[in-house]
Amino acid sequence: MLLVSSPQGRFSEGASVLNKGFCEAVEAFGKHLLYKFQDNYALHIHLGLFGRIRKKKLPLTPPRGAVRVRLVGTTHHVDINGPTICRVLDQSGIEALIKRIGPDVLRPDADPEIAFQKIHRSKAPIGRLIMDQSVMAGIGNIYRSEILWRQGINPEIPGNTITWQTFKRIWDDAANLLAIGVKRNAIVTVEDELVFKKRISKSYNIFGQAHCPNCNGNIRRFKINNRRTFVCDTCQPMQPTPRAKANSVESA
DNA sequence: TTGATTGTTACCGG
DNA sequence: TCCGGTAACAATCA
16 A cells, blocks of 8 residues: 655645555554554544545546545545654654553553543543543444433533443443444434434434423533534433433443 | 534643 | 643645
8 A cells, every 4th residue: 555645735747655564453542543554654534524535446637625634445535634643653652652542442451441430530520521531432422412411410510520320331331332423324322213213414312402302491501622513401410310311322 | 704513632731 | 730722734625
């Protein structure tokens, strides 16, 4: 596989060849992607809010938009548009990256205890903590509101009042939902949609909604981390009951 | 043309 | 040192 980059954001004759060799593996740590090449070098990609990866069959086609990187294989090529991070890391850079990211809910080697210890020591609201990628990795803004609603947990509850049992419900629900999201290439959090596996681009319970699907009460919207957050104060009380909602996802 | 947005980081003040 | 707020940046679409 040939790795070509275009720092100017325009893929043209000015593009430079960074590396020749086979991409041996692609690995994810939270929202960070590592395309691993020979000699322990990796292309580090973070798509941010707008980044996109497009895989196409050869022959090469003109780049669409501002292509930052093009990976060329024997049958396909991959264009990467608009990543927040786009750089080559050596082994020490890779280790530093992994070290600063919290346990990834999708990785079987992740240790949720590490995330819980950070949450347990923090006065910050749980809604902020579960989206802090250095605490735990994987949850984004939509999943934040959806998971906390599904588990009946108010996002404004301070981390240091969250019990291990409550935290574990968040962790397990996140792991289930994200795994389904990967499989279906869509953010799906509505229980019915999880059961009936029809093709769907998105399905939310309270994110962007006006009324709670459970109690039909008004959904309150506010900001955490300057990001939109949705909460049903009836179904997500500040004092969570041991099991406030029966929502749970069967392992897929 | 403007605004909004599935995200992250640097920087600054409390 | 920690925590929270703000700005900057990314690309695309309505």
